[in-house]
Amino acid sequence: MTYQLTVIPIDRSSLPKLPAWVTSTRAETPEYMAxxxxxxxxxxxxxxxxxxxxxxxxxxxxxxxxxxxxATSKLxxxxxxxADIRDAYYLTPPGDDGIRHRGPDGEVLDYWRNxxxxxxxxxxxxxxxxxxxxxxxxxxxxxxxxTAVDRSRSExxxxxxxxxxxxxxxxxxxxxRVACLLSDVVLARFFGWEHPLPLTALHxxxxxxxxxKEGTGEPAVHRAIMQSAQKTYRLATTLAxxxxxxxxxxxxxxTRGSEDAVALFLREDAVAPSSMLAPTIRGTTTSMTxxxxxxxxxxxxxxxxxxxxTGRSTFRLYGIAS
Amino acid sequence: xxAAATKRLHDDQCDGExxxxxxxxxxxxxxxxxxxxxxxxxxxxLFASASPVGRDDLARVVGQGASVETLxxxxxxxxxxxxYEIVPVAGGWMFRTRSHYATxxxxxxxxxxxxxxxxxxxxxxxxxxxYHQPIDRAxxxxxFGKEINRDLLSRLRYKGLIGNGPKxxxxxxxxxxxxxxxxxxxxxxxxxxxLPDLQINEQLETGVL
Numbered sequence: 001m002t003y004q005l006t007v008i009p010i011d012r013s014s015l016p017k018l019p020a021w022v023t024s025t026r027a028e029t030p031e032y033m034a035x036x037x038x039x040x041x042x043x044x045x046x047x048x049x050x051x052x053x054x055x056x057x058x059x060x061x062x063x064x065x066x067x068x069x070x071a072t073s074k075l076x077x078x079x080x081x082x083a084d085i086r087d088a089y090y091l092t093p094p095g096d097d098g099i100r101h102r103g104p105d106g107e108v109l110d111y112w113r114n115x116x117x118x119x120x121x122x123x124x125x126x127x128x129x130x131x132x133x134x135x136x137x138x139x140x141x142x143x144x145x146x147t148a149v150d151r152s153r154s155e156x157x158x159x160x161x162x163x164x165x166x167x168x169x170x171x172x173x174x175x176x177r178v179a180c181l182l183s184d185v186v187l188a189r190f191f192g193w194e195h196p197l198p199l200t201a202l203h204x205x206x207x208x209x210x211x212x213k214e215g216t217g218e219p220a221v222h223r224a225i226m227q228s229a230q231k232t233y234r235l236a237t238t239l240a241x242x243x244x245x246x247x248x249x250x251x252x253x254x255t256r257g258s259e260d261a262v263a264l265f266l267r268e269d270a271v272a273p274s275s276m277l278a279p280t281i282r283g284t285t286t287s288m289t290x291x292x293x294x295x296x297x298x299x300x301x302x303x304x305x306x307x308x309x310t311g312r313s314t315f316r317l318y319g320i321a322s
Numbered sequence: 323x324x325a326a327a328t329k330r331l332h333d334d335q336c337d338g339e340x341x342x343x344x345x346x347x348x349x350x351x352x353x354x355x356x357x358x359x360x361x362x363x364x365x366x367x368l369f370a371s372a373s374p375v376g377r378d379d380l381a382r383v384v385g386q387g388a389s390v391e392t393l394x395x396x397x398x399x400x401x402x403x404x405x406y407e408i409v410p411v412a413g414g415w416m417f418r419t420r421s422h423y424a425t426x427x428x429x430x431x432x433x434x435x436x437x438x439x440x441x442x443x444x445x446x447x448x449x450x451x452x453y454h455q456p457i458d459r460a461x462x463x464x465x466f467g468k469e470i471n472r473d474l475l476s477r478l479r480y481k482g483l484i485g486n487g488p489k490x491x492x493x494x495x496x497x498x499x500x501x502x503x504x505x506x507x508x509x510x511x512x513x514x515x516x517l518p519d520l521q522i523n524e525q526l527e528t529g530v531l
Binding site: 076077087088089090091092093095099101102103104105106174310312314315 | 486515
């Protein structure tokens with residue numbers, strides 16, 4: 001006799017909204033804050049651990065990576081906009097040496113897109129994280145991570161996350177992105193996620209980090225991380241709906257290779273038709289002409305499931321996420 | 323025997339002296355020694371040169387088909403315990419003291435600013451790229467009030483200080499220029515935020531906040 005696994009029945013197009021009491025902004029005591037952030041992460045974790053594919057996880061991670069890139073650029077004083085960063089990242093062809101020189105704005109997105117693919121499941125994950133981080137911290141990264149993981153078990157994930165951020169900032173107060181990444185890693189490990197999600201950077205300000213380094217900023221950073229968890233929950237439900245809409249119109253698309261192209265749109269928050277769909281659809285061997293790629297993207301816009309992101313008539317980028 | 327033939331015979335006998343008859347292959351040596359000799363040659367060439375030496379030049383002193391990269395890897399292995407190393411720079415290789423010893427060198431001898439032979443204009447363009455990247459030629463022309471010579475940009479690119487960055491989203495898709503990690507290394511910057519002006523911005527900004 002076979003049993004069907006029990007799956008929480010979830011109507012893809014109407015995932016539950018965050019209850020209003022969770023998003024209450026009036027939390028002024030540390031106890032109330034702790035209560036709300038626990039609730040926020042619980043509901044986010046439940047959504048992310050759904051075993052069905054209602055939430056397009058790669059798309060969510062890539063969208064968060066872009067937002068984290070904008071936030072990090074602000075923390076680092078460069079103030080690049082989403083459009084600057086997207087252009088620098090997507091419009092850089094490989095150089096003569098095969099390396100893409102994306103410049104500072106493209107690099108920050110590259111940084112976050114790489115981090116969302118870091119694996120936290122395997123035995124040697126700490127070493128792997130330490131290796132991806134700039135060599136200037138050397139062995140310190142592993143020590144910090146070990147302490148933070150222990151701390152997260154006794155004091156909770158947010159205290160551990162802010163502690164590791166402080167460790168990084170005390171070693172180098174210009175390593176904001178490393179601080180944010182390690183905090184994300186500590187959170188993801190605590191919740192048992194396979195990859196880190198860039199949550200920490202999203203709502204931080206420079207003064208938050210300055211205060212944190214001086215030992216007074218913890219509550220503000222906790223609040224920022226809680227806000228990110230709530231934002232991420234909302235984003236995940238929005239993306240689930242967008243993905244569902246795209247899947248629903250897929251049978252209407254007659255272009256050859258449209259299935260692979262749709263799969264790309266379900267992973268990438270921005271698609272450059274001329275380089276990511278033509279001459280072959282990225283990640284596949286399916287070929288598509290530049291003209292077919294452009295028409296395919298325009299068709300998605302026509303059907304109301306994608307948006308053109310740049311507002312330009314050339315060098316366009318399309319996506320379903322924003 | 324003609325005079326020319328005599329000369330050739332004579333040259334054959336005195337080895338090494340003359341470039342024309344430089345023995346690359348070293349076929350009379352056993353393989354092990356031959357490899358050692360090639361390593362020695364590459365090391366000597368790099369040691370004698372103040373600027374990076376490209377692969378083509380190095381390949382000229384070793385046997386046909388011998389991999390310059392593999393030879394350099396082997397030399398690197400020998401140098402592991404030394405305070406200097408061979409680093410890939412601007413498409414070639416050069417000797418460099420390990421950064422760990424920088425303070426020692428500065429303390430012992432006043433090694434002044436290394437001359438990179440930048441003209442004033444090159445320096446100006448490099449700064450403009452560093453602060454305004456990604457920037458294309460039109461953008462540079464706006465800053466300098468005149469077209470920037472393509473050769474000048476090529477020279478900076480050849481030195482490995484700038485690279486072709488993202489394309490500008492405008493007609494003709496001109497590529498922009500961005501600085502490279504080599505640029506940061508050359509000017510001893512950890513990141514672009516160490517550029518003086520950005521620090522001032524930061525201070526202003528924190529002042530406003």
